Amino acid sequence: MTDPGVVPPNWGFYMGDETKRRRYCKMCNVWKPDRTHHCSICNRCILNMDHHCPWINNCVGFYNRKFFIQLLSYVYLSLIIVVFFTMPEMYTRSMELTRSPNKYGESTYFCLETVFLTLAFCMATLLICTLTNFIKFHMKLVLENYTTIENLEREEGAKSKFDIGRRRNWEQVFGQNPWMWWLPLHTQASRPIGDGVRWRVHYTRVIDEDEELPADEEGMSQASRLLNQGNASANRSTR
Template sequence: MIEYERLSYKREPDLHNRCCNGMVWCIKDICGIICAIMTWMLILYAEFVVVYVMLLPSPYPIYSTINLVIFQLFAFLAFASHLRTMFTDPGAVPKGNATKEMISMMGFREGQVIFKCPKCCSIKPERAHHCSVCQRCIRKMDHHCPWVNNCVGENNQKYFVLFTFYIALISIHALFLSVNHFIFCIRHEWKECSVYSPPATVVFLLFLVFEALLFAIFTAVMLGTQMQAIWHDETGIEQLKKEEARWVKKSRWKSIQSVFGRFSLAWFSPFSSPQLRSKVESYLHSV
């Protein structure tokens, strides 16, 4: 087996889909960028209505403080999870590495079957699929999500799951707060209900209810499909194409650990990366 250290200095840096001199993974897709900005704006709108329309004007300081801390915490984690999903390399296979020199360098035997992607000219690992938006083959590609402007793959699936989880939580929380505020405003005949006029307050609340209900359903469904895919060790694209499992499927617990790492509170943190494989194993999978 060829060691990582012997090959690393011979490989030129792959700067495709990277920004800041190759330090950050980024997809330059205008549709994805617009969707990502819309996601941030919708989160900020929810924060504005929850904080400045409902909680700060509330005459109940304990109720306001508790809900403010909970909502801000989940909103921050959702925003951080979105950024980690968006700017993490999902498991891109190096472009143009299907050359005779690279194949011979990797020590493949004569007559051994090697899958080559005709679109990005890469040696295609098992369970990798080509993404037409990223213009790369992605290891364990589940799907390309415009809302995070990135593919969901081997390296960033945890962050995408956390993003859907925290968006679902703040959506449900926003629905609860909106219903409570409506009831409070009606009982007090809109006095001390909001610093804004009753019509403006109603518009703010109705739009928030619509947004929260829509995103609660959407992200809950996405969260369920992601957990089902992880549970069965089968990506979304593999399920869609009904591909026969040529790989050795992990047990359900091992499959979950491969995405989230060993069980701990770090499972719920977008700042904690799952335990990575060894350099040699990672390199052999990446080509």
């Protein structure tokens, strides 16, 4: 499986960043960028970690989230094909049973074949119903620029500060080339936009979030203090 992405060696933080961004992982001994979380199963910090998937035995993160959604879509399409081709066969067999009720007793092979066909149809239908909601959930997260972990922590009706518009949110995961969106390729044109460390943010939501941070000793948040310092410098330069 494609590597989800880990914190680059010797990555740190820039002075002036928000206090809450200075998160340190004691397990990996690295500073964690925004949206990075430590996976206890993989035992490493994953960039833009969505979740650890037991079905692929790997974390879903910045560099392989696209492939995870593609996998779901391919499986979904395969199940639809199974249902599409088994329905006519099941109809034909039901008609044969109506015309010849003793056919199943006369042919063991025909009976077993029908049982397996019915099981395949039922399982495919059940999985389609399950995957429909699962795919819709992950598509919604991509368009709103949330991860599964962030979605668990979000307040009702809240929007992500990383939400920069549906088109750009989508391109952060699937890349800018529409022809590559559904191809399992890891080329330069099909890679997600960014590096998984630095993130574009919605300015007004960052300000709103900053106002909710606890004040420091001077009664101001870190961002407010920096803003005031910048205004003071600008005033001095105009005198």
